[in-house]
Amino acid sequence: MFSSFSFYEKARNKEIVAGLSLISIAVILNIVFGYFAMMFALYLSFFKWDYIGEMQFVGLKNFEIVIRDLIRGLHGAPYLLSPFYTGLKNILIYTAIVVPVQTFLAIVLAAFANQKIKGQQFFKVSYFLPATTSSVIVALIFIWLFMKNGFINFALAHIIPGFQPIDWINSREYLLLAIAIVAIWGTSGHFMVSFLAAMQAIPKEIYEAAMLDGAGPIRRFFFITIPMLRPMIVYVVVMGLIGALQMFDLAWVMAGANGGPGGAGYTVALDIYNEAFTRIRPGVAAAKSWFLFAIIFTTTYLFQKKYGRAMR
Amino acid sequence: MKKVLVGGLLIFALLFAVVASGCIGGQTQTPTGETKTETQVKTETKVETQVQEKVFIRFAGWSAGETEMKNYERMIKEFEQKNPTIGVKYEVITQMFHENILASFGAGVAPDVFYLDSSWAPIFIDKGALYPISDLADQSFIDKFYPFLLEPFKKNGKLYGLPKDWSMLALFYNKKLFEQAGLTKPPETWEELEEYAKIIADKTGKPGLAIYLGGFNRYVPVAVSNGAPKPWFEKPEDASWFDNPVVKETLAWYINLYKKGKIEREQQGLTPYVVAPGDVGAGWLGDAFGQQQVAMVISGNWMIPFLADQFPDFKYGEDWDIAPVPAGKSGRVTMAYTVILGINAKSEHPQEAWKFVEFLLGPEGQKELVVKAGQTLPSMKGFENDPDMWPQHRKTLSFKYDDMIVFLWGPKSGPLEGKFSDAMAAAMRGEMTIDEAIEVMKQVVQEELSS
Numbered sequence: 001m002f003s004s005f006s007f008y009e010k011a012r013n014k015e016i017v018a019g020l021s022l023i024s025i026a027v028i029l030n031i032v033f034g035y036f037a038m039m040f041a042l043y044l045s046f047f048k049w050d051y052i053g054e055m056q057f058v059g060l061k062n063f064e065i066v067i068r069d070l071i072r073g074l075h076g077a078p079y080l081l082s083p084f085y086t087g088l089k090n091i092l093i094y095t096a097i098v099v100p101v102q103t104f105l106a107i108v109l110a111a112f113a114n115q116k117i118k119g120q121q122f123f124k125v126s127y128f129l130p131a132t133t134s135s136v137i138v139a140l141i142f143i144w145l146f147m148k149n150g151f152i153n154f155a156l157a158h159i160i161p162g163f164q165p166i167d168w169i170n171s172r173e174y175l176l177l178a179i180a181i182v183a184i185w186g187t188s189g190h191f192m193v194s195f196l197a198a199m200q201a202i203p204k205e206i207y208e209a210a211m212l213d214g215a216g217p218i219r220r221f222f223f224i225t226i227p228m229l230r231p232m233i234v235y236v237v238v239m240g241l242i243g244a245l246q247m248f249d250l251a252w253v254m255a256g257a258n259g260g261p262g263g264a265g266y267t268v269a270l271d272i273y274n275e276a277f278t279r280i281r282p283g284v285a286a287a288k289s290w291f292l293f294a295i296i297f298t299t300t301y302l303f304q305k306k307y308g309r310a311m312r
Numbered sequence: 313m314k315k316v317l318v319g320g321l322l323i324f325a326l327l328f329a330v331v332a333s334g335c336i337g338g339q340t341q342t343p344t345g346e347t348k349t350e351t352q353v354k355t356e357t358k359v360e361t362q363v364q365e366k367v368f369i370r371f372a373g374w375s376a377g378e379t380e381m382k383n384y385e386r387m388i389k390e391f392e393q394k395n396p397t398i399g400v401k402y403e404v405i406t407q408m409f410h411e412n413i414l415a416s417f418g419a420g421v422a423p424d425v426f427y428l429d430s431s432w433a434p435i436f437i438d439k440g441a442l443y444p445i446s447d448l449a450d451q452s453f454i455d456k457f458y459p460f461l462l463e464p465f466k467k468n469g470k471l472y473g474l475p476k477d478w479s480m481l482a483l484f485y486n487k488k489l490f491e492q493a494g495l496t497k498p499p500e501t502w503e504e505l506e507e508y509a510k511i512i513a514d515k516t517g518k519p520g521l522a523i524y525l526g527g528f529n530r531y532v533p534v535a536v537s538n539g540a541p542k543p544w545f546e547k548p549e550d551a552s553w554f555d556n557p558v559v560k561e562t563l564a565w566y567i568n569l570y571k572k573g574k575i576e577r578e579q580q581g582l583t584p585y586v587v588a589p590g591d592v593g594a595g596w597l598g599d600a601f602g603q604q605q606v607a608m609v610i611s612g613n614w615m616i617p618f619l620a621d622q623f624p625d626f627k628y629g630e631d632w633d634i635a636p637v638p639a640g641k642s643g644r645v646t647m648a649y650t651v652i653l654g655i656n657a658k659s660e661h662p663q664e665a666w667k668f669v670e671f672l673l674g675p676e677g678q679k680e681l682v683v684k685a686g687q688t689l690p691s692m693k694g695f696e697n698d699p700d701m702w703p704q705h706r707k708t709l710s711f712k713y714d715d716m717i718v719f720l721w722g723p724k725s726g727p728l729e730g731k732f733s734d735a736m737a738a739a740m741r742g743e744m745t746i747d748e749a750i751e752v753m754k755q756v757v758q759e760e761l762s763s
Binding site: 049050051052053078080081147149170172257258261262263274277278279280282 | 408410411414415417418435436439440441590593724726727730731734735737738741743744748752755756759760
């Protein structure tokens, strides 16, 4: 009795016990569904398996399949014969469109929402609303808007004279762009909140000092707000990169499992899914997942290294 | 001291959560007498011996709607009343059914009885995932089924599944549009199909025929009815099916239906006579037909309940009718789509599972679940003139065909169907030539079957 009592009496021990027990649920869940799954995927990538029978060790064969796919794609094979290459190419283009635009838009929206104007609460809510909506539902609504005789073509025809309606969803050229537009619409509001919080944390004194020196609102935005937001910009870009490179839901709904016309909306994540469940090659799917992980890890690492360091 | 208590409670709660979570997903063989779990350690376990052992089997299916689910629940209740020692747990998997079943095999928790689409069957049969039905069923019971529906589920003299129901393709045509175009009967041959579609487009201003962009399984009847062998891809060399002159010719004809009927016609400023459902703002063929945007579609029995439900004013007999799939040079051929009830080879209770399957597939089950429900066709012979069968379904069953092809192209049916359809769609849209599409399809076969 005495020993356990003194154990708890020590403030440090108490903190350790309370701390460990509080984080344990999160840690256990993370280990089981995160790290275990990840390690199992690595293990799986060396095996040939069909879920039902026995696993069969094949060494690096699964990775060879992925590399052969990439090489074939680089030599210009049609997308049906080089699905991973097609998915990778599409997702890189998609990321190159989505991440800069959504970050820029989020800053602009946050700057507007940060103004002391009438009804700003309404704008904040309406910017953030897309982030609270399920992406599948958003995609379904946008399919409707993007139809050949849908609202977007109708609006564009009124704005641009001589505009010919585009069949967004069924066209090889525009499908990926349509998906990117939906993604930007859906995520900008979400990141706006991050920027808004960061903006409100910027000390007022800096602005006051700049005003005394005669800096106008535009100069204040570019020379104070943007530099002060830098750590948040790095965070948003990194999160955006991670999200965009493994995009699945929008492509699944808007392009379908096979990536739509000519594989225009095919992504790496769709290919991993198809490999695991349509072609029944979970080993190859795991190998492809590790490829995708390597790509995401290197891009975010390089970006962090280059821009993340300058944090205060 | 209070804090000590709180800390202790917290640890206890955590431990309990871990232990409890370990219990979830354990064996389902709970004795019927037990009603609640006691938290005390000293519970007596002698109660169990008095209770009669009840066996539970798990049954997984997808659902074509709430009615189907309720029908199954009713039948399960009936079965449980007749067999008090067997309990059935009905699990409805609404999305990506076969993927789910595969994953559950991977995790070792697959259901005892499950639906299995014909196109997925070879994977399960080859890997020994299915219990051979022929070891459990009487031959007289098996003989009651349509023999062509059993063919895909046989291997090395054993039968691995019995179909729960089936559907076949037929030609659906809009009588009013036919009348407006001055046509008195549905097309008899593939050439007539195209000709009629053109006449309807010219006379009524509505496209005559809707087809899917791609849709390999819809093209196969054209090839086989013109003398091509049934497609079957088991090894890389089977890609030579596409070198057959009949295949080349019919595939070009089918792809050109859309290229000439839609793309070229629009370039000439004329009404297209062939469209895809999306071109007329419809989600699928049944939708396009029900909206009366097109005069003809070739589709399956699943159209019938859909039309009755979604377009009640568009009446069978008065407004639309069913005809056999058009014939080719060497006969009339249609596609059959079927789903079996498979029994898990690793099931601990195959006998009980079979009892349940036999009940669902027997005459009584088929009458309730298939004939009266009106979604599909019964897989057992003898219902052809049943008064409970919907007249539309009865009509499709009355058509005479020279051959029925069950939707199955070999062990990789799923991916092959998807990729063939993609290549065909690309050719239909004019993104590649027909020869290029055929070349891609051949390479797909070699690629998929080489490992």
